[in-house]
Amino acid sequence: MNLNIAILIILLMAALWATMTRSLLRAAIALALMSLVLTVIMFRLNSSLAAVFELSVCAGLIPVLFVSTISLTHPLTKEEVLQHMKDRIRRFWYLPFIIVAAGIALSLITVKLNIKLPPPEAVKSARAVLWNERPLYLAGQIIILLIGAFSVVILFKESGKDEH
Amino acid sequence: MLSLLITIPFFSILVFNMPFFGYLRRAITVWAYVLFCAQIALAIRLFSPVFLNDFISRGHLFNFNIALDNLSLIVILSSAIVLFVTLIISTYVIDSEKKRFNFVNLLLFAQSGLNGLALSRDMFSLYIFLEIVAITSYILIVFNKDIKALSAAFKYVILSTVASVLMVSSIALILLLSGDTKFSVIHTVISGQPTNFLIMFSVALFVCAAFIKAGVVPFHGWLPEVYSHSPAAVSVLFAGIISKALGIYTLMRVVNDVFGTNAKLNSALLFVGIVSIAVGALAALVQKDFKRMLGFSSISQIGYIILGLGCGSPLGFAGAAFHIFNHAIFKSLLFVNSAAIESRTRTTRMENLGGLSRVMPITGLTSVFGFVSAAGLPPLAGFWSKLLIVLALVVSGHLVYAILAIVLSALTLAYLLSMQRMVFFGKLNERFSGIKEADFGFSLSSIILAAIIIFTGLFYPFVLGKFILPLAGVFK
Numbered sequence: 001m002n003l004n005i006a007i008l009i010i011l012l013m014a015a016l017w018a019t020m021t022r023s024l025l026r027a028a029i030a031l032a033l034m035s036l037v038l039t040v041i042m043f044r045l046n047s048s049l050a051a052v053f054e055l056s057v058c059a060g061l062i063p064v065l066f067v068s069t070i071s072l073t074h075p076l077t078k079e080e081v082l083q084h085m086k087d088r089i090r091r092f093w094y095l096p097f098i099i100v101a102a103g104i105a106l107s108l109i110t111v112k113l114n115i116k117l118p119p120p121e122a123v124k125s126a127r128a129v130l131w132n133e134r135p136l137y138l139a140g141q142i143i144i145l146l147i148g149a150f151s152v153v154i155l156f157k158e159s160g161k162d163e164h
Numbered sequence: 165m166l167s168l169l170i171t172i173p174f175f176s177i178l179v180f181n182m183p184f185f186g187y188l189r190r191a192i193t194v195w196a197y198v199l200f201c202a203q204i205a206l207a208i209r210l211f212s213p214v215f216l217n218d219f220i221s222r223g224h225l226f227n228f229n230i231a232l233d234n235l236s237l238i239v240i241l242s243s244a245i246v247l248f249v250t251l252i253i254s255t256y257v258i259d260s261e262k263k264r265f266n267f268v269n270l271l272l273f274a275q276s277g278l279n280g281l282a283l284s285r286d287m288f289s290l291y292i293f294l295e296i297v298a299i300t301s302y303i304l305i306v307f308n309k310d311i312k313a314l315s316a317a318f319k320y321v322i323l324s325t326v327a328s329v330l331m332v333s334s335i336a337l338i339l340l341l342s343g344d345t346k347f348s349v350i351h352t353v354i355s356g357q358p359t360n361f362l363i364m365f366s367v368a369l370f371v372c373a374a375f376i377k378a379g380v381v382p383f384h385g386w387l388p389e390v391y392s393h394s395p396a397a398v399s400v401l402f403a404g405i406i407s408k409a410l411g412i413y414t415l416m417r418v419v420n421d422v423f424g425t426n427a428k429l430n431s432a433l434l435f436v437g438i439v440s441i442a443v444g445a446l447a448a449l450v451q452k453d454f455k456r457m458l459g460f461s462s463i464s465q466i467g468y469i470i471l472g473l474g475c476g477s478p479l480g481f482a483g484a485a486f487h488i489f490n491h492a493i494f495k496s497l498l499f500v501n502s503a504a505i506e507s508r509t510r511t512t513r514m515e516n517l518g519g520l521s522r523v524m525p526i527t528g529l530t531s532v533f534g535f536v537s538a539a540g541l542p543p544l545a546g547f548w549s550k551l552l553i554v555l556a557l558v559v560s561g562h563l564v565y566a567i568l569a570i571v572l573s574a575l576t577l578a579y580l581l582s583m584q585r586m587v588f589f590g591k592l593n594e595r596f597s598g599i600k601e602a603d604f605g606f607s608l609s610s611i612i613l614a615a616i617i618i619f620t621g622l623f624y625p626f627v628l629g630k631f632i633l634p635l636a637g638v639f640k
């Protein structure tokens with residue numbers, strides 16, 4: 001079997017695990033696994049810069065944030081989890097059928113795309129790309145990170161004090 | 165030089181939040197006033213009657229790909245005015261000093277993001293700055309941690325994330341086709357192959373995303389909730405500039421600079437615009453809550469801007485941009501008045517209010533200017549922008565849309581008149597007989613905004629020559 005297909009199947013399994021599992025903690029771990037597989041795909045597609053970012057941020061940093069947040073919550077009891085699952089099945093029982101139908105429909109329709117792709121770019125170093133060509137992205141991303149930190153302080157720090 | 169518009173607010177946040185500089189914190193409000201005033205002055209100064217197209221700036225320290233034209237200036241000017249007014253009000257509605265410090269920080273973040281949005285000439289930077297403003301706005305909505313505001317913000321976050329996903333997918337497709345995210349490069353590639361399915365698909369995705377961000381019908385679910393439940397100062401900021409900059413400015417910028425106007429897109433814009441006007445106005449007619457009604461009124465006014473853009477002519481484009489400015493001013497004024505009323509009466513339900521002009525004369529009087537401008541009655545500012553849009557519709561041959569726009573404008577007058585009658589005229593509710601005029605800050609902001617409306621309306625020939633005709637030069 002083609003290696004690419006095997007990787008895609010692992011990706012799909014990880015994604016399914018992340019969405020279907022009952023425990024939030026396992027869902028976070030499954031998400032990290034999915035990002036890891038995505039990193040492999042990106043490496044195979046020769047975009048090492050994106051892969052490195054995916055590995056460090058999506059597979060590294062974000063699961064840490066998720067796990068630390070989940071550790072602050074208290075888990076549901078088993079009965080509550082079962083009840084929650086039943087509710088979900090009752091509300092969304094038709095979704096798998098829609099997905100399967102959409103999959104069949106998409107495999108039947110073959111869209112002929114008339115794409116003229118530009119020639120691939122020469123490989124450049126990350127520093128050159130980030131600092132010489134994309135400094136505005138970098139500034140924007142830094143501002144976003146700062147807002148994130150700031151909002152956590154504003155929204156959660158005070159409420160923590162209220163509880164104590 | 166231009167990059168200072170983005171970097172100064174950002175670095176001021178860093179400086180004021182430094183540890184060991186606690187004594188600086190008190191000065192942040194004054195500094196924010198200075199920044200906003202400086203931005204207003206700079207925007208008016210830079211407005212050039214010569215067609216200043218893409219005045220590219222290349223700094224030495226930051227090699228940002230940014231440029232300035234008159235459409236950017238409209239956003240920079242209106243955002244500075246609205247931020248200034250929001251800051252004045254926030255000092256009255258936020259009591260604790262620490263919370264006020266946080267609020268001013270968020271306003272500076274919003275300033276940095278809005279300026280970046282106005283200046284960036286690259287799809288991905290545009291998206292990033294859009295997200296900066298969006299994230300700041302999520303936090304601003306839940307600033308008071310009120311349960312209703314939380315639920316409104318949740319709705320907004322979900323819809324806004326959907327919009328972001330659509331936008332990123334569109335940018336990714338465009339990147340795939342053109343190999344770059346710079347406006348000029350994409351524009352050349354797109355104009356070379358107008359019938360390519362993927363290009364049309366990515367344009368559709370982007371336009372839908374902008375519609376969600378702007379709260380246009382049928383994507384308007386979040387807008388009235390957010391406007392009516394967010395804190396008073398935040399509603400002013402939201403109604404005045406945030407939803408317009410995120411949705412409408414982005415749409416105008418990208419349609420004008422990247423996608424280029426074509427007949428299909430124009431007819432879609434015209435249709436969505438007129439439906440928005442009609443649905444917004446009809447829904448506003450039946451509202452019982454003051455702020456909620458103003459929210460629906462916003463949906464309707466956004467429709468006019470999209471109608472102007474849909475004309476696909478320089479005149480319509482200028483009218484749409486001018487209406488962004490006018491809408492920022494009169495909607496901020498109406499929201500400032502609603503905040504003033506809320507601060508005194510603790511309610512925004514219209515059936516509980518009435519006759520407030522007698523006890524709050526300044527609020528009552530400035531509100532008349534606001535609603536006359538919103539309804540598009542001469543000689544105030546709103547009339548001229550709506551006139552430009554209707555004229556552009558007639559000139560570009562969309563007579564039916566022009567007639568509909570005028571007829572629906574009468575609906576605007578109807579709901580705003582009924583609001584004015586229920587809130588400010590008629591018999592005074594005895595419960596409120598003892599209240600006084602709102603605090604000085606509210607009156608001051610109302611007077612400033614009303615003065616801008618009157619000035620823009622009465623000195624229209626001057627405004628036309630200095631601001632609006634140069635805007636038409638931006639149209640490509």
